[in-house]
Amino acid sequence: MNWWTIDETHDPARKSWVESADGHRDFPVQNLAFGVFSMAETPGTRIGVAIGDRILDLGALAAARLIPLNLTEICSDASMARLLAIPAQDRRALRHALSDLLCDEARRPVIEPMLHPVEACMLHLPTRIGDxxxxxxxxxxxxxxxxxxxxxxxxxxxxxxxxxxxxxxxxxxxxxxxxxxxxxxxxxxxxxxxxxxxxxxxxxxxxxxxxxxxxxxxxxxxxxxxxxxxxxxxxxxxxxxxxxxxxxxxxxxxxxxxxxxxxxxxxxxxxxxxxxxxxxxxxxxxxxxxxxxxxxxxxxxxxxxxxxxxxxxxxxxxxxxxxxxxxxxxxxxxxxxxxxxxxxxxxxxxxxxxxxxxxxxxxxxxxxxxxxxxxxxxxxxxxxxxxxxxxxxxxxxxxxxxxxxxxxxxxxxxxxxxxxxxxxxxxxxxxxxx
Structure with a gap:
């Protein structure tokens, strides 16, 4: 598959149960951008996914074993150094898993506690930039x-x-x-x-x-x-x-x-x-x-x-x-x-x-x-x-x-x-x- 392959994750009819995602200027469920964030009450940094005006804690998803099992350790890291290096097919599998979780209303009670308001978080560099x-x-x-x-x-x-x-x-x-x-x-x-x-x-x-x-x-x-x-x-x-x-x-x-x-x-x-x-x-x-x-x-x-x-x-x-x-x-x-x-x-x-x-x-x-x-x-x-x-x-x-x-x-x-x-x-x- 090429990186310009279009699939169900790009479907304009696909909606997330995260209310702010629908019509969001940058981060509807069709995006699912990755970043690194921290919260005042929790030490250290974590990898997150932007969805509307919320950040989904990828490490929390990994701990709950809700993402592809071969990526749970990498997604629990404090930076994106290893996540950036995964093969495209693994990145695509993670995208599909995230899209399904954020669009399935039945998953809401489990996933919603893992969301954090972006204004309550600090965003960091995704990783230490080597060159x-x-x-x-x-x-x-x-x-x-x-x-x-x-x-x-x-x-x-x-x-x-x-x-x-x-x-x-x-x-x-x-x-x-x-x-x-x-x-x-x-x-x-x-x-x-x-x-x-x-x-x-x-x-x-x-x-x-x-x-x-x-x-x-x-x-x-x-x-x-x-x-x-x-x-x-x-x-x-x-x-x-x-x-x-x-x-x-x-x-x-x-x-x-x-x-x-x-x-x-x-x-x-x-x-x-x-x-x-x-x-x-x-x-x-x-x-x-x-x-x-x-x-x-x-x-x-x-x-x-x-x-x-x-x-x-x-x-x-x-x-x-x-x-x-x-x-x-x-x-x-x-x-x-x-x-x-x-x-x-x-x-x-x-x-x-x-x-x-x-x-x-x-x-x-x-x-x-x-x-x-x-x-x-x-x-x-x-x-x-x-x-x-x-x-x-x-x-x-x-x-x-x-x-x-x-x-x-x-x-x-x-x-x-x-x-x-x-x-x-x-x-x-x-x-x-x-």
Whole structure:
């Protein structure tokens, strides 16, 4: 079975006895995302399943032997390290068991005590992230940024031949809600003769999706493009915060360093490939004249199903807006199909030289932007590098983020004839530099 196989768990007529699940923006019973949570009255962390505005304790289900017996030990863990690595057929079996339990009214008396209000819980990273790699597959973002520096040739010659990426810092990735401290770094203002060491003046967000690696590969063994999907355990939202002025000074000749490694924010829920099966889409065809991928990156099934029918949104609130009770200002919205390379191509390329991917590794897509301004995925694009300030409903203007600003990323997977699902929120507020 492929990860785009649709079955009874996706049936739009399927309803849960958990009242808040029906019509929930992110977590109807057709989703069943996994995460790690804790409660004030109970020590330690546990694996949970998002259902409406509740979290189902997976460890409690395992103790009651209500899930596949071969998964009871793994589902009782304090993190998702081992759960991410299970084979797709086991993940599918667990999904079916959870769906049946949450839709069978007769099971309600037993299962309901295992549900916890999400507002009474704290969400954590799904697991300790071993390695983090950020790609650059959003071609419209690459064009928009490149055009600011190379108007005639915005894309570098290799862009359409190879999925570009760099190794980021895993230790500074945090779940939604953890504030971002404005980083201090070395930068060179245009009017200065020498660099200075000061808080960034050009703090930016980046709209991305995250890809959780499941089963890995041995060192020296590539992952064929036809097998890449078997190494993907799920998806999340990602904001790879950027200090643009630090980046502009440090990235020559190498890539981003201190401008990116101070903090990255992810949504804490892992949305499985099985949940996204109804929302698989054909990869947009390459423009006429573009080179075709080399054979190790070419697969007909991947081109037919490798894109994600997900709509992404970014909202901003400022201190003044919150004080005045104003609604969030939408900065951008656009589809995740604005990616030049598929997720499978990212995985296959990453391992093509024999690099060993391991369970719990995280890949970022890079900033996803649309061709139109309303879909730009960063302030660097929206403000044209700081030249065109944005005016907010409060009358304030922004070129880059200020202290007290809060960025929230959300996403919805939708397709005709199916119940839409979401990813939860990827949110953080900016604190002053220390």
């Amino acid at each position: 983090y790699t950020d790609f650059y597959v959003g071609i419209h973002h690459a064009n928009n940024i490149g055009r600011q520096f190379r108007p005639d040739n915005p894309l570098l010659p290799n862009y359409k031949h190879v999925p570009i990426g760099y190794h980021g810092r895993a230790s500074s990735i945090r779940p939604s809600g953890v504030p971002v401290v404005r980083p201090t770094g070395q930068r060179k203002p245009p009017e200065a003769d020498a660099p200075i060491f000061a808080p960034t003046a050009r703090l930016d967000y980046e709209l991305e999706m995250g890809v959780w690696i499941g089963s890995g590969n041995d060192l020296g063994e590539p992952v064929p493009i036809t097998d890449a999907a078997q190494h993907i355990a799920g998806f999340c939202l990602l904001n790879d915060w950027s200090a643009r002025d630090v980046q502009g000074w440090e990235y020559q000749p190498l890539g981003p360093f201190l401008s990116k490694n101070f903090h990255s924010t992810i949504s804490p829920w892992v949305v499985t490939p099985e949940a996204l099966a109804p929302f698989r889409a054909a990869q947009p065809p390459r423009p006429e004249g573009d080179p075709q991928p080399l054979p190790y990156l070419s697969d007909a099934d991947d081109q037919a199903h490798g894109a994600l029918g997900v709509m992404l949104q970014v909202h901003l609130t400022t201190q003044a807006m919150r004080k005045a009770g104003l609604p969030p200002h939408r900065l951008s919205h656009g589809p995740a199909t604005n990616m030049y390379w598929t997720v499978n191509q990212m995985v296959a390329h990453h391992a093509s030289n024999g690099c060993n991917l391991t369970p719990g590794d995280l890949l970022g897509t890079g900033t996803i932007s649309a061709p139109e301004r309303e879909g730009f995925g960063s302030l660097m694009e929206l403000s044209q590098g700081g030249k065109s300030p944005l005016t907010l409903a409060s009358g304030e203007t922004r070129t880059f983020l200020e202290d007290g600003d809060e960025i929230s990323i959300t996403a919805t997977a939708a397709a005709d004839g199916f119940v839409s699902i979401g990813f939860g929120e990827c949110r953080a507020r900016i604190l002053p530099a220390r």
